[in-house]
Structures are given as C-alpha cells and as structure tokens.
Amino acid sequence: MAKDTPTTIVIFGASGDLTKRKLMPSLFNLYLKDRLPKNFRIVGFGGTAFTDEAFREQLLAGARQFATYAFTDEQWTAFAAGLHYLSGKYTEAPDLQRLDELISGWESGNASRLYYLAVPPKLFPVIISNLDATNQLSEDSGWRRVVLEKPFGTDLASAVELNEQVHKALHENQIFRIDHYLGKETIQNILFTRFANTIFEPIWNRTYIDHVQITVSEQVGLEHRAGFYDGVGVLRDMFQNHLMQLLMLVAMEPPASFEAGHLRNEKVKVLSAIKPMTPEQVAANTVRAQYRGYREEPDVKPNSSTATFGAIRLFINNWRWQGVPFYLRSGKSLAEKKSHIIIRFKEPPLSMFPMQTLKPNMLVLYLQPDEGVHLRFEVKAPDTVAESRSVDMEFRYAEAFGQSAIPESYERLLLDAIQGDASLFTRGDEVEASWTLIEPILEAWEKRQSPPLATYRPGTWGPVEADSLLARDGRWWMHDEAELMLER
Missing domain, CATH: 3.30.360.10 (Dihydrodipicolinate Reductase; domain 2)
Incomplete structure (x- = not known):
C-alpha cells in the first residue's frame, strides 16, 4: 500500500514503561528519518486517564530521557500533533468500539492499522476478541496487523492455547510476535x-x-x-x-x-x-x-x-x-x-x-x-x-x-x-x-x-x-x- 495511505498505530498499554522507554522514542526517530507513512496517527489506549496533552507531555519527557539521538522542540511539536490517547478497559467491547469510532473519523477510503499489544499475554485473547467483535480486524479497506509482546506463553500448553485463541480472529500473516532481540x-x-x-x-x-x-x-x-x-x-x-x-x-x-x-x-x-x-x-x-x-x-x-x-x-x-x-x-x-x-x-x-x-x-x-x-x-x-x-x-x-x-x-x-x-x-x-x-x-x-x-x-x-x-x-x-x- 502506498506510503501516503492513512495509517493508525494503536498502542494498548500506552501508559506503561515500554511505550515511554522504547516504543515512542523509536517511532519518533522513524518520523525524523521520514520512514513513517506520511499520513499517520498514533493512539495510546490504556486504563490511566490522560488527556491528549498530558499523554504528549509524558512521552516528551520519555523521549528526552531515553532517546539516543538529538531533536528540536519544533520536530517534537510536529510529531506530537499525531499523538492521541483514549482511556478505557481492554475487556469492554464498548470501549474498543469508541476506539474504532475515533479512528474511523480520521479515515476515508483505504486505511491501515497496526495494533501493538504492550500488555501482559493473558490480555491478548480478550483484546483481539474485542477488536474482532467491533470489526476492527477486517482487511476489506486496508491491512490490519497485530504485534504481540513476549513472552508468548509460559509453557508449551499455554503457547498452543494462545496460538489457537489469536488464530480465531487473525490469519498468521497478520500476527507479529515480537522478540526485540x-x-x-x-x-x-x-x-x-x-x-x-x-x-x-x-x-x-x-x-x-x-x-x-x-x-x-x-x-x-x-x-x-x-x-x-x-x-x-x-x-x-x-x-x-x-x-x-x-x-x-x-x-x-x-x-x-x-x-x-x-x-x-x-x-x-x-x-x-x-x-x-x-x-x-x-x-x-x-x-x-x-x-x-x-x-x-x-x-x-x-x-x-x-x-x-x-x-x-x-x-x-x-x-x-x-x-x-x-x-x-x-x-x-x-x-x-x-x-x-x-x-x-x-x-x-x-x-x-x-x-x-x-x-x-x-x-x-x-x-x-x-x-x-x-x-x-x-x-x-x-x-x-x-x-x-x-x-x-x-x-x-x-x-x-x-x-x-x-x-x-x-x-x-x-x-x-x-x-x-x-x-x-x-x-x-x-x-x-x-x-x-x-x-x-x-x-x-x-x-x-x-x-x-x-x-x-x-x-x-x-x-x-x-x-x-x-x-x-x-x-x-x-x-x-x-x-x-x-x-x-
């Protein structure tokens, strides 16, 4: 899909340490290198109550502390314009429905979404199930991909069960099991x-x-x-x-x-x-x-x-x-x-x-x-x-x-x-x-x-x-x- 296709990156668990330390500094550097889609937005979803502005301020503090590259206030301001936050419960389908309504308001025609689950693995099935129930995994109008943080299971039985659960809603080519190593x-x-x-x-x-x-x-x-x-x-x-x-x-x-x-x-x-x-x-x-x-x-x-x-x-x-x-x-x-x-x-x-x-x-x-x-x-x-x-x-x-x-x-x-x-x-x-x-x-x-x-x-x-x-x-x-x- 073309680089100018609207793309939304949703981070579940966005108020956590991983987002502040690793994910957002990495996304910001991709932006500085002009490697993100030109029409992008990043939405944080989590249980902590944040306004968009408070979310941006927390991420800016994280970028200043953990980024390994230099950047200017002007560069951050331009990047932060695409940062948003929505509070809700992962287990509540109506809250994920609100997420879909927020993103759909920005989209017109073909649009793509990347869902990053920076949450404990026990939450993977319920989040994916709720995304599926609210029709957010259909690829009729653009790709849909889900990134799953490790650990993927705690033993063989739990890994097999987790694979079966996520495959109910996703094809294997939509699943990106991440090992940062x-x-x-x-x-x-x-x-x-x-x-x-x-x-x-x-x-x-x-x-x-x-x-x-x-x-x-x-x-x-x-x-x-x-x-x-x-x-x-x-x-x-x-x-x-x-x-x-x-x-x-x-x-x-x-x-x-x-x-x-x-x-x-x-x-x-x-x-x-x-x-x-x-x-x-x-x-x-x-x-x-x-x-x-x-x-x-x-x-x-x-x-x-x-x-x-x-x-x-x-x-x-x-x-x-x-x-x-x-x-x-x-x-x-x-x-x-x-x-x-x-x-x-x-x-x-x-x-x-x-x-x-x-x-x-x-x-x-x-x-x-x-x-x-x-x-x-x-x-x-x-x-x-x-x-x-x-x-x-x-x-x-x-x-x-x-x-x-x-x-x-x-x-x-x-x-x-x-x-x-x-x-x-x-x-x-x-x-x-x-x-x-x-x-x-x-x-x-x-x-x-x-x-x-x-x-x-x-x-x-x-x-x-x-x-x-x-x-x-x-x-x-x-x-x-x-x-x-x-x-x-």
Missing part, C-alpha cells in the same frame, strides 16, 4: 556474516567446527522485577526466546531468499532437528543455579528454587552439525553484561611445526556491548625458526560506522511491522517448537529438582558446575580468550 543490528549481522561471505559457508559444519558457545550474561540482578522474575526464571526469560533465536541463526541452512517464509522455515528446521531431552539427559546436559543472596532480595520467596543461571548442552541431529555440541548459558549477577557467540574451529590434524601447541582458530560474533566480528588465526612470530603467535582480525561497528550507528531494536521491528515484513518476527510453529525443547528441561528443573540447584557468587561467571559441564568434554568457556581478542 531479533531487531538488534548485530543479531541480523549473523546472517550477513554467514551468507554474504563465501569464505565462511564451506567450513560452517561438523568437519571444521569443534563446538559453538552462546553466552548472554547480565551483570545486574533483579532490579525490582522480583514479582515477575521469581515465577519465571532464566529458562523462560532468556533461553526459550533469545538464546534459541541465536542458536537458530547460527545453525540454520541457507534460505532460498531473505523473504520471511523462507527464513522462518529454515529456523524451524533447526529446532526440529533437536530431540527433546529425557529427565536423565536433562540431569547430564544442563546446569541450574541461583546467585547467593537471591532469596534475600525484596519480594523473593525465602525458599525460592528459581534458577537465575542456566547452562545447556545441545546437539543438532542433521548432516551439517551431527556430533557438534552447542553450549548455551545465561544468567543474572554475572561478571559482565555481554552477549557473544564463539565458533571454535578444530585444531589442524597434524602439526608440522616442532615444539609448538597451536591454538585453534576462533570466530567471535560480539553482539553487545563492543559490537563486531573478530577472527583469531595463527602467524609466524618474527625472528624465530617456527614459533607461532595468535593474531586477531577485527571489525567493530563503532569504528566502521560511528558510535551512534546502531539504532534501537524496536525501531527496526516497528518499521518492519508497518511494512509487513515478518522476517524478524517469530511464527506460531516456531514458538511451539521452541517450547517443545524447553518444557522437558523446565519440568525436570521445577518438578524433579534435577539437576540439583547450584549456587554462585555475584560478580563471577556462574557456578563451577557450568565449568564441569564443558570439562567433561575436554572444553572450557572461552570468555577469557575472547576478552584478549578484544583488548589487542
């Missing part, structure tokens, strides 16, 4: 590193790769989120979505094109090639731990067994990856805030150089904070007979494109949703396939208390059990070596 430039660069460079693809397999490590660590603890986190834990919060997405991007086969269907088909194939673990396999291939002092945090149950750290060893049973272990870990109150993927290549089959222990080649994809790509390889040290030295070939986003080159992830995802590109959104079967793999681990951890809950000191890299998980294979977590690559 996929909007990060560095996450998208995984695909470009692999498929835009012919030097990597021939060696991206079990013949040359020894193993893969994926780390997403957080330095902070709960940060006043105990009410949410203590009932969720690290598996639901990080593994089911973020880490599984990284796994799929690293391991997937080349898609026929970058079109959403082809891309998401290959991602689902990766999950389908991983066998769900038995309870015995969970005990042998996973580590769960809790940082010391967690139970003394405000609003945490004194006997809580919630895991704040997890490590998992997975195998992908296909021709490319047979026998190659993937080690995934994530946790809170760790040594650093860091996200990286380490591809550790095999050692040469025969050393031609006497008295030398050659270090294996290593490719590190740094996702945050020092975003870039680093490759370690061996060279001859000058003025020696046959001594080698590890050197690093590096690319850093900040050096190549400037410190402010990387936009907020929500900015990319909102633009894609408006343009109808679902490549960076999760499909229904992908969500269910991910829960299929995570649920047996959840059940073993929470119901069987297996493996035993380990502990670790805040500010470290986790429990010794996580080191033992790799040590049994003759391997180790390579964060120290990765740090040396960054420092050179």
Whole structure:
C-alpha cells in the first residue's frame, strides 16, 4: 500500500514503561528519518486517564530521557500533533468500539492499522476478541496487523492455547510476535556474516567446527522485577526466546531468499532437528543455579528454587552439525553484561611445526556491548625458526560506522511491522517448537529438582558446575580468550 495511505498505530498499554522507554522514542526517530507513512496517527489506549496533552507531555519527557539521538522542540511539536490517547478497559467491547469510532473519523477510503499489544499475554485473547467483535480486524479497506509482546506463553500448553485463541480472529500473516532481540543490528549481522561471505559457508559444519558457545550474561540482578522474575526464571526469560533465536541463526541452512517464509522455515528446521531431552539427559546436559543472596532480595520467596543461571548442552541431529555440541548459558549477577557467540574451529590434524601447541582458530560474533566480528588465526612470530603467535582480525561497528550507528531494536521491528515484513518476527510453529525443547528441561528443573540447584557468587561467571559441564568434554568457556581478542 502506498506510503501516503492513512495509517493508525494503536498502542494498548500506552501508559506503561515500554511505550515511554522504547516504543515512542523509536517511532519518533522513524518520523525524523521520514520512514513513517506520511499520513499517520498514533493512539495510546490504556486504563490511566490522560488527556491528549498530558499523554504528549509524558512521552516528551520519555523521549528526552531515553532517546539516543538529538531533536528540536519544533520536530517534537510536529510529531506530537499525531499523538492521541483514549482511556478505557481492554475487556469492554464498548470501549474498543469508541476506539474504532475515533479512528474511523480520521479515515476515508483505504486505511491501515497496526495494533501493538504492550500488555501482559493473558490480555491478548480478550483484546483481539474485542477488536474482532467491533470489526476492527477486517482487511476489506486496508491491512490490519497485530504485534504481540513476549513472552508468548509460559509453557508449551499455554503457547498452543494462545496460538489457537489469536488464530480465531487473525490469519498468521497478520500476527507479529515480537522478540526485540531479533531487531538488534548485530543479531541480523549473523546472517550477513554467514551468507554474504563465501569464505565462511564451506567450513560452517561438523568437519571444521569443534563446538559453538552462546553466552548472554547480565551483570545486574533483579532490579525490582522480583514479582515477575521469581515465577519465571532464566529458562523462560532468556533461553526459550533469545538464546534459541541465536542458536537458530547460527545453525540454520541457507534460505532460498531473505523473504520471511523462507527464513522462518529454515529456523524451524533447526529446532526440529533437536530431540527433546529425557529427565536423565536433562540431569547430564544442563546446569541450574541461583546467585547467593537471591532469596534475600525484596519480594523473593525465602525458599525460592528459581534458577537465575542456566547452562545447556545441545546437539543438532542433521548432516551439517551431527556430533557438534552447542553450549548455551545465561544468567543474572554475572561478571559482565555481554552477549557473544564463539565458533571454535578444530585444531589442524597434524602439526608440522616442532615444539609448538597451536591454538585453534576462533570466530567471535560480539553482539553487545563492543559490537563486531573478530577472527583469531595463527602467524609466524618474527625472528624465530617456527614459533607461532595468535593474531586477531577485527571489525567493530563503532569504528566502521560511528558510535551512534546502531539504532534501537524496536525501531527496526516497528518499521518492519508497518511494512509487513515478518522476517524478524517469530511464527506460531516456531514458538511451539521452541517450547517443545524447553518444557522437558523446565519440568525436570521445577518438578524433579534435577539437576540439583547450584549456587554462585555475584560478580563471577556462574557456578563451577557450568565449568564441569564443558570439562567433561575436554572444553572450557572461552570468555577469557575472547576478552584478549578484544583488548589487542
């Protein structure tokens, strides 16, 4: 549809923190870049009573606090003219009818709408049902799309039920399940590193790769989120979505094109090639731990067994990856805030150089904070007979494109949703396939208390059990070596 087609963006839960911190600064920057439809309006809907002016003032305060770019008062005033607010209850169809009447008053002829549900997942079905009952999802006169925030379900059964409920009113191509992690430039660069460079693809397999490590660590603890986190834990919060997405991007086969269907088909194939673990396999291939002092945090149950750290060893049973272990870990109150993927290549089959222990080649994809790509390889040290030295070939986003080159992830995802590109959104079967793999681990951890809950000191890299998980294979977590690559 043409860029000048009237388009309304409706944000449910607009009085919440996500709108102020992420959504509105992202939409405003899209406006400044002239990437929003020329005839647009943004309507906030929520339970808090706001006038349009009060809503705009709150969002301006949020933009001044959280926007990573400069803007003028004149630019904000022009953008804010398209901001409106309507208070009401999500569960009341008459209130959503008032929403339709407000938007319809601006529309004439073809017009499009994007509904962003920045609300708890339990409200998804009732909001979508009420939108359907008030005929706001019909695409007779323009597209209708719905963006659903994570988490999408809390286990496999709830994810399947939620899919069934939203599919009663929406076709799959109208549903955009958002994982903000996929909007990060560095996450998208995984695909470009692999498929835009012919030097990597021939060696991206079990013949040359020894193993893969994926780390997403957080330095902070709960940060006043105990009410949410203590009932969720690290598996639901990080593994089911973020880490599984990284796994799929690293391991997937080349898609026929970058079109959403082809891309998401290959991602689902990766999950389908991983066998769900038995309870015995969970005990042998996973580590769960809790940082010391967690139970003394405000609003945490004194006997809580919630895991704040997890490590998992997975195998992908296909021709490319047979026998190659993937080690995934994530946790809170760790040594650093860091996200990286380490591809550790095999050692040469025969050393031609006497008295030398050659270090294996290593490719590190740094996702945050020092975003870039680093490759370690061996060279001859000058003025020696046959001594080698590890050197690093590096690319850093900040050096190549400037410190402010990387936009907020929500900015990319909102633009894609408006343009109808679902490549960076999760499909229904992908969500269910991910829960299929995570649920047996959840059940073993929470119901069987297996493996035993380990502990670790805040500010470290986790429990010794996580080191033992790799040590049994003759391997180790390579964060120290990765740090040396960054420092050179």
